[in-house]
Ligand SMILES: CC(C)(COP(=O)(O)OP(=O)(O)OC[C@H]1O[C@@H](n2cnc3c(N)ncnc32)[C@H](O)[C@@H]1O)[C@@H](O)C(=O)NCCC(=O)NCCS
């Protein structure tokens with residue numbers, strides 16, 4: 001008699017084939033404080049063949065797209081809209097992220113409302129990009145650059161999470177120089193994230209970025225050779241023990257954590 005059940009029906013994919021959670025291509029989460037160098041680390045990983053998913057950019061892009069833009073305007077009102085475009089008066093006004101940011105970072109409940117609209121869609125974008133990367137097999141890794149990886153539960157998508165660490169004065173100086181930020185702007189956003197020591201503790205590895213770019217690149221390459229390239233070469237299993245359920249690594253109360261740089265760090 002034929003069995004009525006089959007572990008994996010023909011039209012559904014079977015379990016991932018390969019040494020990593022999703023298959024042949026590892027997913028590396030990058031966290032750290034603002035201005036710490038996450039995007040720079042991701043850029044060095046791109047030089048090693050990684051596809052970079054920039055969570056900030058994915059969120060920004062969604063804000064320009066119709067269903068999300070309308071939902072956000074419905075929730076926060078038309079005062080978050082930029083003046084209509086002079087070059088194309090027909091195009092609908094866009095969301096002014098500066099205005100929206102000032103609003104939501106000053107009021108945690110409002111930030112929560114914005115996240116409720118954006119985060120599920122951001123996660124779908126990440127999942128699709130990861131699945132495509134596994135299917136096509138053209139990249140050496142997928143890098144998820146997301147400051148709030150744990151707070152949002154996206155750590156469940158990752159095989160390894162790397163914390164990029166840099167002293168606060170150095171981070172502030174970089175942000176002032178490259179983005180024209182003020183101390184106040186940084187502090188306001190820091191309050192919306194879990195404390196540095198908590199994020200450091202949750203990460204698998206800490207990469208210290210307190211020197212120049214050459215040194216940072218060396219650190220990234222050392223990490224890569226040891227943790228990523230070696231697995232590809234030997235076709236082995238890194239046996240990630242990172243849990244798979246979304247939100248599993250979520251800190252107890254991310255929104256109420258204080259933020260100051262402290263605690264020990266370990267090299268990658
Ligand atoms: C509030 C918004 C419109 C402000 O845009 P703006 O261009 O001024 O800032 P930007 O997006 O570049 O963010 C700067 C930094 O703030 C921090 N930050 C952004 N969103 C959040 C958040 N929800 N919680 C805590 N910190 C955040 C990140 O470290 C980020 O790098 C924008 O940040 C946003 O839509 N945030 C919600 C989506 C989200 O959670 N993105 C973060 C992905 S890591």
Ligand SMILES: Nc1ncnc2c1ncn2[C@@H]1O[C@H](COP(=O)(O)OP(=O)(O)OP(=O)(O)O)[C@@H](O)[C@H]1O
Pocket residue numbers: 032033034035036037038039040041056147174175178209210211212213216
């Ligand atoms: N070691 C370094 N030496 C010199 N400049 C650096 C170094 N690390 C990072 N930077 C520069 O500092 C700026 C901030 O770094 P980066 O954008 O990578 O930070 P981030 O952690 O991604 O910040 P955010 O979360 O706010 O996006 C960038 O212009 C980057 O090139």
